[in-house]
Amino acid sequence: MVSSRLSGINKSASLALTRVTADFKQKGIKVYNFGIGEPDFTTPEGIINSSYEGARKGMTHYTPSSGLPQLRQAIAEKLSVFNGIDGALADEVVVTPTKFALYASLLALLEPGDGVLIPEPYYLSYPDIVRLAGGKALPFSLPRDYAFDLEAAEDLVTPRTKVMIFNSPVNPTGKVYSEKDIRKLSDFVIEHDLMLISDEIYEYIIFRGKHFSPASIPEMRERTVTVSGFSKSHAMTGWRIGYLHARREIADACDLIQQQTITCAPSISQVAAIEALKDSDSPRKFTAEFRARRDIVVKMLNEIDGIDVIEPDGTFYAFPHFDIRVGSERFSSDLLKERHVAVTPGRAFGERFDDHFRLSFAAKEEDLVKGIEELGNFMKAGKAEQTAGS
Numbered sequence: 001m002v003s004s005r006l007s008g009i010n011k012s013a014s015l016a017l018t019r020v021t022a023d024f025k026q027k028g029i030k031v032y033n034f035g036i037g038e039p040d041f042t043t044p045e046g047i048i049n050s051s052y053e054g055a056r057k058g059m060t061h062y063t064p065s066s067g068l069p070q071l072r073q074a075i076a077e078k079l080s081v082f083n084g085i086d087g088a089l090a091d092e093v094v095v096t097p098t099k100f101a102l103y104a105s106l107l108a109l110l111e112p113g114d115g116v117l118i119p120e121p122y123y124l125s126y127p128d129i130v131r132l133a134g135g136k137a138l139p140f141s142l143p144r145d146y147a148f149d150l151e152a153a154e155d156l157v158t159p160r161t162k163v164m165i166f167n168s169p170v171n172p173t174g175k176v177y178s179e180k181d182i183r184k185l186s187d188f189v190i191e192h193d194l195m196l197i198s199d200e201i202y203e204y205i206i207f208r209g210k211h212f213s214p215a216s217i218p219e220m221r222e223r224t225v226t227v228s229g230f231s232k233s234h235a236m237t238g239w240r241i242g243y244l245h246a247r248r249e250i251a252d253a254c255d256l257i258q259q260q261t262i263t264c265a266p267s268i269s270q271v272a273a274i275e276a277l278k279d280s281d282s283p284r285k286f287t288a289e290f291r292a293r294r295d296i297v298v299k300m301l302n303e304i305d306g307i308d309v310i311e312p313d314g315t316f317y318a319f320p321h322f323d324i325r326v327g328s329e330r331f332s333s334d335l336l337k338e339r340h341v342a343v344t345p346g347r348a349f350g351e352r353f354d355d356h357f358r359l360s361f362a363a364k365e366e367d368l369v370k371g372i373e374e375l376g377n378f379m380k381a382g383k384a385e386q387t388a389g390s
């Protein structure tokens with residue numbers, strides 16, 4: 001029998017979609033897949049080569065659980081220089097797959113039943129990771145333009161509220177929060193004596209604005225677990241490699257969890273990560289490509305009657321609103337069945353977003369153009385049907 005701990009845990013919506021898409025592909029049907037959350041680029045060759053050479057030289061064994069010392073050191077330097085985390089130390093870094101970093105830090109911070117504030121719309125795994133770690137997810141809404149207004153969060157704070165999860169640039173909206181917003185957030189976290197888990201995995205993919213790390217604020221350094229990784233910046237999703245940074249006591253707790261679960265991050269991926277940290281060109285190139293696609297996607301989407309979208313400042317996602325009166329799951333599954341366009345239902349990012357969908361523009365420009373044309377046709381038919389029916 002499966003443990004009750006898993007009751008109420010959702011399957012990953014994006015992974016479920018990938019399966020349906022794979023079925024279509026097997027039947028030889030072309031699918032415009034805008035559902036997946038990963039860059040469509042292959043990992044840069046220099047990174048692949050360094051890992052291969054490392055493996056040939058015997059880097060195929062367990063590493064220390066918290067990661068190769070050279071990598072932890074390089075990450076600490078990156079956190080100091082790029083993220084402005086004053087004097088970040090290698091001892092405060094745990095090398096681990098990014099999603100596991102989220103899970104381990106929640107396990108390390110929460111007592112069973114403790115509350116975790118999550119701004120909505122959120123990365124779809126957050127509430128389930130919180131539940132798996134024994135916590136209580138407390139999603140709170142932001143205004144329609146995603147401005148950082150914490151009024152709704154204020155109402156949810158109780159003595160059992162321990163953590164807030166923050167993500168900028170945001171999956172799924174592409175919003176990049178400003179230093180001013182993040183200072184406001186920090187005041188809130190300090191006032192309510194919370195810990196902050198700051199998920200910065202899209203930190204390099206920014207078109208407008210500037211990345212700002214909460215842990216760069218001196219009073220937040222001890223209160224923040226900074227989480228990031230190489231999946232998005234260097235197109236390395238399959239390598240399962242990322243890291244967390246926290247004050248020593250918390251980093252050690254996460255390391256303990258890692259020791260008794262996955263042991264360490266894959267050795268060959270750690271070698272690759274050392275090389276990735278030296279490669280600042282690839283994230284720049286990928287970002288330029290994503291920006292060009294964003295411009296096309298936003299223009300095309302806003303030209304469709306019944307669709308409107310706020311221009312993303314970063315990431316490779318757009319989060320459009322649609323005005324056909326069906327739920328987002330039905331909307332997405334009809335769009336896939338009828339027009340072979342895969343997007344992720346808005347509901348997966350928060351219940352209030354059942355009239356949205358997420359479109360990943362980590363796809364070829366030509367496919368984006370054709371797929372969004374199909375979406376336009378789908379909307380036209382849907383709107384005609386709605387008018388006839390009303």
Ligand code: PMP
Nearest residue numbers: 037097098099123171201229231
């Ligand atoms: N955080 C966010 C906001 C993400 O979008 C993702 C990946 N989709 C992750 C964490 C997890 O990253 P990884 O696959 O590298 O574990």
